[in-house]
Amino acid sequence: MRKYRYLFDQLVRRELKQKYKGTFVGVLWYLVNPLVLMGVYGVMLGSLLQTVTVHDYLVFILSGLLVWLFFSQGLNAACTSLVDQAGLIGKVAFPRATVPAATVVVQLIPMLTILIVLIPLSAILQGTSLLPLLALPPLLICLFAFTLGFALVASSMNAHFRDVQPIVTAALLPWFFVSGVLFNLANLAGANGHGPRHTLEQVLRWGDPIAPFVVAFRAVIYSGAWPSVPVILYVVVASGLSLAIGASVFRRLSAELAVVI
Amino acid sequence: MRGKAVGRELSNGEIVLDDAWRSFSPRGDRGRTLKEVVAAIGKGRAEELPPTPALAGVTLRVGPGETLGIVGRNGAGKTSTLRVLAGIIPLHSGFAQCGGRVAALIDLSSGFGREFSGRENIHLTAALHGMERGEVEARIPSIIEFSELGHFIDAPIKTYSSGMLVRLGFSVAAHLDADVLLIDEVLAVGDEAFQRKCVRHIRSRIDGGTTIVLVSHAPGTIEAVCSRTVVLDAGKVAFDGPTDEGLRYYHRLLGVEDQEQAAARQASDAPVWITQAELLDADGRPRQVFAPGEQMQVVAEFETRAVAPDIELVVDVRDGNSRSLFQATHRLPTSRGGGRLVIDVPRLTLLDGDYEVPLGIHTPGDTAPGIDRMLRFSIAGGGGADGVVDLRGEWNFEGTTIGAEAWS
Numbered sequence: 001m002r003k004y005r006y007l008f009d010q011l012v013r014r015e016l017k018q019k020y021k022g023t024f025v026g027v028l029w030y031l032v033n034p035l036v037l038m039g040v041y042g043v044m045l046g047s048l049l050q051t052v053t054v055h056d057y058l059v060f061i062l063s064g065l066l067v068w069l070f071f072s073q074g075l076n077a078a079c080t081s082l083v084d085q086a087g088l089i090g091k092v093a094f095p096r097a098t099v100p101a102a103t104v105v106v107q108l109i110p111m112l113t114i115l116i117v118l119i120p121l122s123a124i125l126q127g128t129s130l131l132p133l134l135a136l137p138p139l140l141i142c143l144f145a146f147t148l149g150f151a152l153v154a155s156s157m158n159a160h161f162r163d164v165q166p167i168v169t170a171a172l173l174p175w176f177f178v179s180g181v182l183f184n185l186a187n188l189a190g191a192n193g194h195g196p197r198h199t200l201e202q203v204l205r206w207g208d209p210i211a212p213f214v215v216a217f218r219a220v221i222y223s224g225a226w227p228s229v230p231v232i233l234y235v236v237v238a239s240g241l242s243l244a245i246g247a248s249v250f251r252r253l254s255a256e257l258a259v260v261i
Numbered sequence: 262m263r264g265k266a267v268g269r270e271l272s273n274g275e276i277v278l279d280d281a282w283r284s285f286s287p288r289g290d291r292g293r294t295l296k297e298v299v300a301a302i303g304k305g306r307a308e309e310l311p312p313t314p315a316l317a318g319v320t321l322r323v324g325p326g327e328t329l330g331i332v333g334r335n336g337a338g339k340t341s342t343l344r345v346l347a348g349i350i351p352l353h354s355g356f357a358q359c360g361g362r363v364a365a366l367i368d369l370s371s372g373f374g375r376e377f378s379g380r381e382n383i384h385l386t387a388a389l390h391g392m393e394r395g396e397v398e399a400r401i402p403s404i405i406e407f408s409e410l411g412h413f414i415d416a417p418i419k420t421y422s423s424g425m426l427v428r429l430g431f432s433v434a435a436h437l438d439a440d441v442l443l444i445d446e447v448l449a450v451g452d453e454a455f456q457r458k459c460v461r462h463i464r465s466r467i468d469g470g471t472t473i474v475l476v477s478h479a480p481g482t483i484e485a486v487c488s489r490t491v492v493l494d495a496g497k498v499a500f501d502g503p504t505d506e507g508l509r510y511y512h513r514l515l516g517v518e519d520q521e522q523a524a525a526r527q528a529s530d531a532p533v534w535i536t537q538a539e540l541l542d543a544d545g546r547p548r549q550v551f552a553p554g555e556q557m558q559v560v561a562e563f564e565t566r567a568v569a570p571d572i573e574l575v576v577d578v579r580d581g582n583s584r585s586l587f588q589a590t591h592r593l594p595t596s597r598g599g600g601r602l603v604i605d606v607p608r609l610t611l612l613d614g615d616y617e618v619p620l621g622i623h624t625p626g627d628t629a630p631g632i633d634r635m636l637r638f639s640i641a642g643g644g645g646a647d648g649v650v651d652l653r654g655e656w657n658f659e660g661t662t663i664g665a666e667a668w669s
Binding site for chain 2: 014162258
């Protein structure tokens with residue numbers, strides 16, 4: 001497996017070149033869409049409708065949006081990755097998982113670009129403590145493993161069933177709205193600690209596997225606080241589980257790749 | 262049914278196929294959609310066509326440094342065998358393994374990623390075969406030199422011709438230091454000078470101990486490279502032995518189809534039909550591979566049912582691309598009975614390649630003259646000249662010798 005490091009490097013380079021045309025301006029262009037999205041939601045929900053009232057709403061959105069972007073863009077790109085690389089798969093035997101993995105790794109570029117802007121912005125506006133930022137690298141590793149697990153399932157499924165990709169794209173849209181990127185889950189529960197709103201909050205907080213990642217990243221970047229122990233445990237277990245299931249499904253579905261693609 | 266692993270580590274360059282089975286669904290096994298699957302649940306099991314076997318119990322042992330040619334009709338399982346050996350397609354049962362580093366040259370004429378340059382494709386191809394950065398970079402200059410692509414190496418491969426893509430693909434494969442080289446038909450593309458360079462390179466690899474498996478429709482290439490030949494037929498090994506015998510077997514196999522066609526003509530009460538046709542060498546022995554300049558005889562035996570005038574035998578000689586090189590007709594005698602027509606070619610003025618000789622009987626009523634027999638032969642061993650027709654004569658230099666200083 002180690003000898004395929006250079007292959008992985010090549011696949012990532014290729015993906016970067018195709019996606020960003022190999023330039024930094026290309027990366028910025030790629031960020032225009034999420035930044036516009038952030039601006040629109042920020043102005044609509046925060047300033048005009050005033051449905052969400054949190055400090056520095058744009059920073060709040062962006063600190064969750066970067067998690068969502070990494071996950072959703074990685075998953076979306078991975079979906080078609082194996083079918084897109086049919087030429088390689090039909091002609092050479094190599095570790096197939098490198099293909100979807102490369103598309104997920106590439107998502108680190110917009111992620112890091114956002115972080116470079118967001119961290120100083122948050123520090124200035126919010127005056128947050130910088131020490132909890134030490135939690136970012138392990139959190140990123142967990143988010144990567146979590147996304148890779150989903151990507152492995154989606155890419156190998158899509159090779160066998162070509163309508164998986166549109167289904168995933170369709171599912172991601174409502175998922176985005178309940179994921180807690182745009183609002184504070186705590187505000188959903190209302191003042192009293194029980195009732196249907198509280199149940200809904202608990203379901204969205206723990207039933208949606210991406211929500212604890214959003215909460216954890218937001219705690220570190222926006223609030224300048226360490227994530228709570230249950231959130232950390234959830235994140236670690238979810239990423240391990242996702243990767244294990246993804247690898248097992250991929251192993252089973254990737255044997256016939258050269259035939260079905 | 263399931264073949265067993267050999268129970269030991271294979272040495273580099275060794276190949277083992279043990280009772281290998283693999284079939285494909287006739288609808289091509291392409292990816293379906295979940296929608297279809299969900300729709301099929303209500304209807305119960307759809308009447309699926311049974312899968313067609315591509316490999317039906319293939320057993321092969323190839324030792325390190327052997328050169329194996331695989332021939333067979335279309336759909337005989339040649340390419341599937343190669344893809345199984347390359348590890349691209351898994352077996353349904355049985356065992357397949359190659360020892361050491363394996364490089365597969367499959368469909369070189371498309372490249373990887375049309376937007377990327379030749380140089381980028383070299384990096385990716387080498388990386389796909391498990392090479393590391395340092396190894397690739399050390400080989401880049403000689404890969405580019407071998408490819409003879411010059412400054413085109415930095416142009417996107419979408420601007421390449423298929424011949425250029427084969428040059429690129431083969432050049433990379435030539436530098437992979439594989440213990441097993443699996444080659445699929447690639448040499449058929451590209452100009453002849455480069456083909457010869459590839460064959461030369463393959464020969465040097467053979468001398469270096471690399472195991473070669475070459476799949477080809479072109480018996481000439483097999484003859485030039487391989488000492489051993491396997492004939493596959495309907496997913497089974499029909500013949501395994503020395504190349505000259507193997508190619509004879511293969512030509513006979515192709516001849517069977519023609520005999521069936523001739524039998525059909527006989528049944529359809531045509532006035533004349535060919536009962537047997539073959540190619541003989543100077544000693545009157547059947548042969549399929551000749552050297553340039555050798556003697557060859559085309560022998561056709563025929564029977565006549567009815568006395569009919571103006572019946573002609575049409576003899577054609579075509580090259581590997583079915584381009585007609587020569588055509589002649591000969592009127593057959595009109596008496597009832599049989600006969601034997603011998604066309605004596607005292608000197609085959611053809612160069613290396615594969616040729617076919619369709620024989621057809623032409624009756625005045627025939628609107629579309631068919632082919633009654635297809636004979637095939639190959640020319641090998643005519644190094645030193647490219648082309649189709651052997652026009653090599655004696656070369657004499659006439660004129661005054663110019664001193665070396667005149668050129669400086």
